[in-house]
Amino acid sequence: MPAVRETVVGLIRRRNEPIVVQTVRCTVAATLAFAAAEWLISGGPPPLLAPLTALLVVQVSLYATLTSGMRRVNSVVAGVLISSAFSALVGLSWWSLGLLILASLVVGHMVRVDEFVPEVAISAMLVLGVSHVAQAAWSRVAETLIGAATGILLNALVAPPVLVEPAGEAIAGLGRRMRTLLMQISRELERGATREDAVRWLHGARVLDNEIAQVDAALNRADESMKFNPRVREGLLARLVLRSGLDTLEICAVVLRTLCRSLTDLSHRRRSEPVYEGQVAAVLSELFLHIADAVDSFGRLITAQVSSNAEVAEGELARALTEGREDRQRIADLLFTESAREPDRWELHGALLANVDRLLNELDVERRSQWLAEELDRHRQDPVRSSPVHRMRRAARSAQRRARRRRHRP
Structure with a gap:
């Protein structure tokens, strides 16, 4: 009993x-x-x-x-x-x-x-x-x-439950797992990462593909639960937010895997030496730490956009991206010096910077708000200004304006 x-x-x-x-x-x-x-x-x-x-x-x-x-x-x-x-x-x-x-x-x-x-x-x-x-x-x-x-x-x-919240939690969980991997790379770079560490990073980045498939299944269940469901009033916005969030994290996972591949190739060339050392390792470690915070904030932003106020998560994401771009500029100057000292490795340094730029651009707040506004316009059915579609579009444009003000704020 x-x-x-x-x-x-x-x-x-x-x-x-x-x-x-x-x-x-x-x-x-x-x-x-x-x-x-x-x-x-x-x-x-x-x-x-x-x-x-x-x-x-x-x-x-x-x-x-x-x-x-x-x-x-x-x-x-x-x-x-x-x-x-x-x-x-x-x-x-x-x-x-x-x-x-x-x-x-x-x-x-x-x-x-x-x-x-x-x-x-x-x-x-x-x-x-x-x-x-x-x-x-x-x-x-x-x-x-x-x-x-x-x-x-x-x-x-008896209206079935809306499975938007589990889908949002799945996306946030994927962001946390990516954050864990990025923080691991940050810690091990700071203490002098070896070839074995780089290989382990690449394996961890490849495992993320299985996580993406599970999140995609959760999103499909959420999408079906919103169709013909009387509990759902603005299902279009929720579907766009969830699907675009997963697409962004999927691209970030691919870029992260490519980035780990570059670090692994660099570790093979350095053989017994650390992947990076000195000031380069310290700045690169800080950069990965800020990217980890940005990915985690992005995952929480997706959950907040379909459940509650998203301004807090949006502000944390914008702050992490700003700090990450500052670190990116610093590491670019340092890697330029490294390339002058080791010309045979300049293509790996350039690939690393290109992947970092792609990660920061994919997570950009203003770019995402603009995309949501365009998608809502494209899916618009009723031109009346009081319609739910117009309110969604107006909210997306308001978020875009807030992001622009934060970017230009001294």
């Missing part, structure tokens, strides 16, 4: 997670579908196809439930029609069964039922194998319709 109680309490605390929402909705929908089928269809075996359909149809979001329900009903209807035609022309034998399966699979791909293509053949075989084809066909279609309608009505009446 204590274990069961802890499990129930854990599910209650995690009630907004997709797995918990899916479990509860599937259970309720299947139970209601079975009860409705027993009430509407009298006689015959228990209508277990109705709860089965509800289990397959119900998804976390209303949009996914609608599309899944329509594909499920189409697959069953197509299978029933094919089996009815076969029963009228030929009986059940090994060659007719093969033709039935072939025709069902082909028709399933033609009607675009996606993951329910095998369901077309299954429905056709089950109906063809009974003695009363018409009764079995009607029963199967009726139970499927009841199960699909129950799942869709459940999600329509």
Whole structure:
């Protein structure tokens, strides 16, 4: 009993997670579908196809439930029609069964039922194998319709949760992981990084690709949860903010991997010597520290833009970028001297500076605000100034003006 109680309490605390929402909705929908089928269809075996359909149809979001329900009903209807035609022309034998399966699979791909293509053949075989084809066909279609309608009505009446917050947290978590790697590079450069350290940095940068794939999946779930959801009023802005945030961090991850590749090549050329040392290592360490703060602030800015006031995170990002650009100028002067002293390594120093510039430009506040304003203009549907789209555009332009004032502030 204590274990069961802890499990129930854990599910209650995690009630907004997709797995918990899916479990509860599937259970309720299947139970209601079975009860409705027993009430509407009298006689015959228990209508277990109705709860089965509800289990397959119900998804976390209303949009996914609608599309899944329509594909499920189409697959069953197509299978029933094919089996009815076969029963009228030929009986059940090994060659007719093969033709039935072939025709069902082909028709399933033609009607675009996606993951329910095998369901077309299954429905056709089950109906063809009974003695009363018409009764079995009607029963199967009726139970499927009841199960699909129950799942869709459940999600329509009880609005599913909006998964924007988990997606924002996933983006912020990706920013924190990138910050951890940058801070590691900063610490190890300051104390004299070796070739083994540079190889470890490159491996850590490559691991970020898996993190990006997980965040992209979270964004897809959030995008589906906002479609046809009555809880969402300004879903366009949230989708643009989240997707553009992930795109920016993905570019930063690619640039960071290239930057680590340059540092690794430089460490191979220096062999047993540190990658950088002296004042160059100290300034470069400070530069990476400010870039780490900028990446982390950018991740928190994405979360704040879809949940609350973003001015604090925006100010921290602008401050980190300003300090990073100052460090970039200092390290450029130092690397120019290094290139004069070691001409054979100038291309690696130049690649390092180019990647740093790309990171700072991708995280730029003003550039992002301008992009959001342009995208909102492009997606605009109602030109009325009081429309939600106009308010989004006005907010984005206001953020752009604030960023411009901070940049010119002495």
